Amino acid sequence: MIENTHSAGRPLDPRSAWSGLSQAERDAAYDNNAAVKNSAALIAERNAASSRLRGSLRSHLDLAYGQRANNKIDLYPAARPEAPCLVFLHGGYWQRNSRELFAMLVEGIAAHGWSVAIPGYSLAPEVSLTDIVAEVPRALDWLAANGPSYGVAGPVVLSGWSAGAHLAAMALNHPSVHAGLAISGVYELAPIRDTGLNNALKLTDEEIAALSPLRLPVTSKRLDIAYGSNELPALVCDSINLHDKRVMAMAPGKLIPVDGADHFTILEALRRPDGVLVDAVRGLLD
Template sequence: MQLDDAYANAAHIPGADAFPPAWEKAAAAFRSKLGARAELGVSYGPTDRQAYDFFQPEGVSRGTVVFVHGGYWMKFDRSSWSHLAAGALGRGWAVAMPSYDLCPDARIAQITGQIARAVTHISKRTLGPIALVGHSAGGHLVSRMTDPVLLSSDVRGRIEQIIPISPVADLAPLMQTSLNETLQLDAAEAQSESPANMSPPHGVNVNVWVGANERPVFLEQAELLARAWGARRVVAEGLHHFDVIDALADSESDMVKALLGVK
């Protein structure tokens, strides 16, 4: 369809096929090394995919990061990303990584509701501030958590930082791609589920992150969200859609510092 190539990330990344198995291998090794500090498969909803992994830092946590994975709402689960918890854990934060039901078994609006349920469940077992970070479709989902109808005021009030990484902020163009055979977006859902159409959040520090070597539409989507929300946009030089997330594993990276509010 008209915009298929514009939103095709893997087709424009050299060696793209090697990334998913590398992520899975690194994630499994990280969980194994963490041992008892990794609590796996905590249920937050009625389906098998509505579960999260919870990683504890050494000592008392300073707060909790929730990472939401991408995959155009139709691929992957929490098990491929565990190693990305290393940066926040290294600074004394707990990290939760939820899975969610995928399209076409669930609509995007239903997935948004599932992530709100996950964040609420996680908030009940933790103390202190919450930081949200998500990649691609996950960037969309963490951005949606600022909608006041999704989270109670006490949970929303604990969210201090949000980093949407390479987010899809306007869903309407996806209706002009073959992705929509699975997503099944209509105009009403695209409108209501687009973070760019939401009111800017108050009391939350938002940094929109994107790789400089991403597809032009992802640079445009990041700019759109940053402009709509009056948020800071960070364009990471030399990085593309698949490696821009690597900085989450480094406790000294600018991304992790921004996520945790480190000056």
């Protein structure tokens, strides 16, 4: 399925005049916390809900898939081992957050009989973005080999939010992945190097070329790309641009603007059993 409808419109991309922007303006172009006035309250509620749910849901927690401290995965198996599994990668600009803070997302798709797996990954500046990107396939390898022992043996849909959407796009071609859903992602890394985010990332020319999905050959698997209509323009444009690139390559996938959502509230569409992104995940196996 290929759809190319920009129903929410394309905002003015600040990167079109990037060289003329001040450092503060460049930083603001990617500062989701500052752009969403109640972001602190939204984050606090998300974290509290995840803390409550993580210990109460049927689960296998803190399973190591690699050698580094954050190379652990939380599994939330469905009643049927052969049920499909949503693998979700958290965000935080590759330098903050952890898998534990996103357990609140499990209930949405689990209500439809799915398993959920939430891998953690190492963070900058302790490791490079090259290292982080390489950890996701290792987590998927581990899940393919060991998931059945924990009741998770069904087809995998790979998703992620923010930095996790970038990581999901990078790992879409993993052999265990059936399809993907990228939410509110960054798919061109060059401007990131010109912001304060690069203090931790220290991106190189080689990483920008090799790790920007907008610069890479298109993977033919289905990838739905979602963003909130109230997101920062740079993120909206990256989502539209990646979808357009895939359309030109005849790769399947929908562009899903979530009306009224910002960078944080868009997760409600994956958290609620009736959310539009829960519907999107389920549709990826059609």
